[in-house]
Amino acid sequence: MQPSLSNYLLVGAVLFVCGVICMATKRNGIGVLMGVELVLNGANINFVAFSKFTALGLDGQVFSLFVIVLAAAEAAVALAIALNFYNNHLTIDVDRGNKLKG
Amino acid sequence: MSSMFTIFALAACLGAIAVVISQSIARMAFWLIVSLGSVAGLFFLSDADFIGAAQLLIYVGGTLVLLVFGIMLTASGPYMKIETSPAETMIAGMIGLLFLFMVFSTISGVDWEGSRQQIVEATGQPSGTVGFDDNSEGNTLRPLGFAVLGLRPDRDLASGQNTSPGYLLPFEIASVHLLVVLIGASYLARAKRRRDVA
Numbered sequence: 001m002q003p004s005l006s007n008y009l010l011v012g013a014v015l016f017v018c019g020v021i022c023m024a025t026k027r028n029g030i031g032v033l034m035g036v037e038l039v040l041n042g043a044n045i046n047f048v049a050f051s052k053f054t055a056l057g058l059d060g061q062v063f064s065l066f067v068i069v070l071a072a073a074e075a076a077v078a079l080a081i082a083l084n085f086y087n088n089h090l091t092i093d094v095d096r097g098n099k100l101k102g
Numbered sequence: 103m104s105s106m107f108t109i110f111a112l113a114a115c116l117g118a119i120a121v122v123i124s125q126s127i128a129r130m131a132f133w134l135i136v137s138l139g140s141v142a143g144l145f146f147l148s149d150a151d152f153i154g155a156a157q158l159l160i161y162v163g164g165t166l167v168l169l170v171f172g173i174m175l176t177a178s179g180p181y182m183k184i185e186t187s188p189a190e191t192m193i194a195g196m197i198g199l200l201f202l203f204m205v206f207s208t209i210s211g212v213d214w215e216g217s218r219q220q221i222v223e224a225t226g227q228p229s230g231t232v233g234f235d236d237n238s239e240g241n242t243l244r245p246l247g248f249a250v251l252g253l254r255p256d257r258d259l260a261s262g263q264n265t266s267p268g269y270l271l272p273f274e275i276a277s278v279h280l281l282v283v284l285i286g287a288s289y290l291a292r293a294k295r296r297r298d299v300a
Contacts, residue, residue, distance in 0.1 A: 003107040013205040018118035073283040080290035
């Protein structure tokens with residue numbers, strides 16, 4: 001039995017939900033970043049699966065290529081921000097970043 | 103073929119779940135490598151060879167190494183493990199399971215093949231694209247290169263019209279964006295020189 005479109009979409013959904021839970025519950029700033037990576041990968045699986053199984057054709061693959069490149073850029077900037085946060089607070093716990101709280 | 107899909111899909115899902123469950127940040131990085139590598143395997147299985155190679159090179163080889171460096175620079179002694187309270191984990195898990203159930207029921211409720219036929223009939227799009235058939239499956243490097251240069255021979259040859267848009271402008275925007283981001287990241291992460299008050 002060949003894998004169908006729904007199989008790919010289910011894998012993408014699992015990765016997306018895991019990423020969202022990771023972003024919501026992890027208190028380590030780097031852990032939140034990992035959740036973002038998981039979410040982007042779930043979206044990428046959907047793009048490539050639609051590119052294979054529907055009339056979307058090559059466009060889905062081009063989109064996922066852009067997603068990969070922009071995710072790399074986002075990780076670089078977020079890591080720089082995390083390092084700055086660590087220099088100022090001496091921890092990476094995101095719950096400590098509450099200076100803007102009213 | 104199908105057994106390979108099962109293996110990679112299971113590894114991707116279990117790796118993602120292990121990222122959520124594990125408390126140590128270094129173990130999270132390891133499970134993320136497993137998950138993203140399996141996603142690259144799924145890309146190879148779905149005829150997207152270049153995307154799979156890019157996933158391995160950029161994500162697993164670049165972004166994750168960057169994350170591991172971030173862990174190395176920020177995880178000191180008592181902050182190796184930052185625990186989440188059990189109540190928060192329970193609530194997040196329940197909401198996540200509900201959301202997953204909703205997405206599962208939605209996906210399995212859609213007739214994908216029927217909607218594809220409808221789209222093909224309504225828009226007159228070619229159902230398959232040239233250079234995308236079984237003879238050259240997975241060989242997407244040349245069509246992708248043309249697409250980011252603004253040419254779409256895969257669409258134009260199939261439909262007979264010369265109107266398909268390429269991706270030259272997004273490609274240029276992405277390249278300038280990368281340049282700006284890298285300069286900005288090195289500016290943000292630079293070693294600050296403390297200025298003495300005169």
